[in-house]
Amino acid sequence: MLLRIEDHDAQRCRPEFEASIRDDLAWLGFDPHAEAPRQSERGDVYRAALADLEARGLVYGCACTRHDVASASAMPVTSPTGVSIEPRYPGTCGDRGLGLRDDLGWRVRMDPGDESFVDELCGPHTQDPLQQCGDVLVRDRKRNWTYQWVAAVDDHLQSITHVVRGVDLLASTGRQIRLARLAGRRDPATFRHHPLIMKSPTQKLSKSDADTGVRDLRAAGWTPDDVKRAALRSSDPGTSLGY
DSSP states (O other): OEEOOOOOOTTTOOHHHHHHHHHHHHHHTOOOSEEOOOGGGOHHHHHHHHHHHHHTTOEEEEOOOHHHHHHHOSOOEEOTTSOEEEOOOOOTTTTSOOOSOTTSEEEEOOOSOOEEEEETTTEEEEEOHHHHTSSEEEEOTTSOBOHHHHHHHHHHHTTOOEEEEEGGGGGGHHHHHHHHHHTTOSSOOEEEEEOOOEEETTEEOOGGGTOOOHHHHHHTTOOHHHHHHHHHHHTSTTOBOOO
16 A cells, blocks of 8 residues: 655645544554655656647646636536536637646646546446546646646556545546546556445535544544444445434
8 A cells, every 4th residue: 555645735735634644544554555755746747747748739728717617617517416516617728829837727638538447336437528527627826736637647657556535536537547548557547436424415524514534533432443334334325424
């Protein structure tokens, strides 16, 4: 197991958050075999991975804000619960020739076409990234590399073979397979998207809502095995778990 600190979003990451992650993992009994370089220190790697795409005319600068994209989108993507989770970028800046300026977002062009994969938990899926989300933002206007790009590049360069994550990220899989291939990956990773621990049939647990986390359960006297059993039990589709 490789421990990767995904601190690519400089505005949201804090040392205390990382310390909490490490402490929770240690308490739960996870012992990583190695530690990957921090994403906040890999800007040159992500820029180099983009150079070939830039030379092929597949990257462009985008001046659109999130509000602009949401206002222009007529086809939001929905999660498995039917909740809207992202708008589709309509390509507003694709032909404006703005260049890759530091005050702009940077997007990778998505050609039409399907990405098909078999998720080991959710079964076969076919996704067209252009229709789902439009051209993918890989660096934002605050100079942060985005999750979609850093995950695709790091999984490729660090030889990650299996990706296990929540079903709320299932919609990202096709575009990450596409981005990884553009970055040079020949064979995609194997994906397993597991159900989430839900506090209601349509609402997942969230720190922003002050929902209970591992540390709170630990303080309440739960053992690591208690947490693991609860996670397994509550990840059964249609089951919610209250603390």
